[in-house]
Amino acid sequence: MSGFFASGPHMPFVWGAYAVTFVVLAALVLLSVADRRRARRELAERGLERRR
Amino acid sequence: MAPSRASNLHFLANPARFRRFSAAVLPALAVVTALALAVGLYFATVVSPPDYQQGETVRIMFVHVPSAWLSMAGYALLAGLGASLLVWRHPLAALMARASAPIGASFAAICLITGSLWGRPMWGAYWAWDARLTSMLLLFFLYLGHIALSRAYDDPERGDRAAAILSLVGLINLPIIKFSVDWWNTLHQPASVARLGGPAIHSSILVPLLIMFAALLLLYVTLVLLRTETEIDRRRLEAAA
Numbered sequence: 001m002s003g004f005f006a007s008g009p010h011m012p013f014v015w016g017a018y019a020v021t022f023v024v025l026a027a028l029v030l031l032s033v034a035d036r037r038r039a040r041r042e043l044a045e046r047g048l049e050r051r052r
Numbered sequence: 053m054a055p056s057r058a059s060n061l062h063f064l065a066n067p068a069r070f071r072r073f074s075a076a077v078l079p080a081l082a083v084v085t086a087l088a089l090a091v092g093l094y095f096a097t098v099v100s101p102p103d104y105q106q107g108e109t110v111r112i113m114f115v116h117v118p119s120a121w122l123s124m125a126g127y128a129l130l131a132g133l134g135a136s137l138l139v140w141r142h143p144l145a146a147l148m149a150r151a152s153a154p155i156g157a158s159f160a161a162i163c164l165i166t167g168s169l170w171g172r173p174m175w176g177a178y179w180a181w182d183a184r185l186t187s188m189l190l191l192f193f194l195y196l197g198h199i200a201l202s203r204a205y206d207d208p209e210r211g212d213r214a215a216a217i218l219s220l221v222g223l224i225n226l227p228i229i230k231f232s233v234d235w236w237n238t239l240h241q242p243a244s245v246a247r248l249g250g251p252a253i254h255s256s257i258l259v260p261l262l263i264m265f266a267a268l269l270l271l272y273v274t275l276v277l278l279r280t281e282t283e284i285d286r287r288r289l290e291a292a293a
Contacts, residue, residue, distance in 0.1 A: 003097065003098060003102075003108075004096075004097035004098065004108070004111060006108055008108060010107060010108060010109045010173040011108060013109060013169045013170065013172060013173050014108055014109055014111050014169075016169050017111075017112040017115055017116065017165075017166040017169045018097075018111075020162065020165045020166060021119070021162050021166060024158050024161060024162050024165075025158065025162070028154070028155065028158045028275065029271075032275055032278050032279050032282070033278070035279070035282045036278055036282045036285075039282045039285035039286050039289065042285075042289055043285050043288065043289060046289070046292060048288060048289070048292055
């Protein structure tokens with residue numbers, strides 16, 4: 001069997017590389033969205049934001 | 053430091069246009085990015101065959117190489133934004149640079165870590181002080197330096213300028229990364245896609261690589277837009293404080 005889910009001595013390195021990529025990018029996306037929401041909320045609280 | 057009324061208005065003009073543009077394209081861009089990532093991952097993990105020499109570890113390339121390209125292109129963007137801040141005082145440039153640097157740093161980190169995980173089975177070492185690896189590590193530190201410098205001053209505009217100067221000085225590292233594999237005897241292999249005479253990779257592996265690159269490029273652009281919106285709001289909050 002070949003493919004991403006094959007077994008083999010080197011597969012943990014392949015899975016690890018994809019896992020690291022996923023974790024880093026997922027963290028970046030989640031933090032970016034959370035920052036966006038927080039900034040928008042603070043603007044709204046100070047009455048600086050137009051209704052959108 | 054009290055910015056003049058005129059520069060304030062100038063500051064608001066372009067970012068306001070940017071926000072209208074960004075609000076219009078971001079939702080569609082996010083959907084296209086998600087679809088492209090799904091297709092790219094399918095090609096990278098299922099469709100593409102194992103390499104005849106490297107076996108399944110070649111699949112690491114589909115995240116490693118796009119991350120390397122994007123972290124380098126992202127640095128060129130950062131330096132371009134730095135130049136437009138220092139030369140033309142473009143108000144949006146500084147905010148977009150602030151928004152971009154952590155994205156570039158993330159891709160540089162992914163490149164370094166996945167490269168390390170590829171190096172262990174293929175070279176027998178997680179790390180070597182090879183010219184390609186070392187110049188790539190320097191790129192990561194340049195990104196960290198940019199993030200730190202831009203936040204090092206109470207006056208955010210001074211931080212913007214200091215970080216812009218760093219981004220221009222660090223530009224010298226990009227050709228060093230690109231040509232390190234030609235100028236020195238490196239453990240890292242030479243270029244096999246962007247080379248004279250065309251790519252030296254079979255299309256069964258080149259196509260998934262290019263799809264993953266396109267997908268991650270879309271993610272990069274999406275994040276730049278989203279994070280620039282945040283930086284515009286933050287600057288407005290600071291101006292109002």
